[in-house]
Ligand SMILES: [Fe+2]
């Protein structure tokens with residue numbers, strides 16, 4: 825059984841993951857409008873991954889006999905000054921999410937909820953990858969400078985891979 829505090833925090837993270845999807849979908853729209861379909865593809869894949877993260881929280885709360893309660897999702901920004909600015913935002917956002925996951929891990933310890941602590945380890949590892957991949961793409965976008973279209977093919981090759989079925 826989840827404590828009320830833990831349940832509320834997990835539901836909050838479900839919404840945070842869906843906000844991430846919304847943010848990256850907004851970036852996809854920005855890149856589509858800028859005629860960078862490969863960049864837009866990368867963001868669409870990123871958005872799909874974030875939906876699967878949200879669903880992991882949904883499934884986990886349900887599995888623990890908790891109640892999923894969905895709060896409002898904020899509207900994302902719709903414009904960025906440049907492709908590099910968008911990827912700086914991705915990196916800053918992922919660092920923020922890493923902090924949110926860290927807060928949940930701390931709460932799980934305080935609530936003596938080992939199962940939730942274990943569940944969250946997947947997200948601890950995922951955030952290492954998320955920050956690393958955001959840093960790697962940002963570096964390339966900065967290198968490409970005024971010619972972001974040179975990177976468009978590479979970013980267009982990213983394919984969504986659904987995560988393993990277990991939560
Ligand atoms: Fe996520």
Ligand SMILES: [Fe+2]
Pocket residue numbers: 844874918921954
């Ligand atoms: Fe993420």
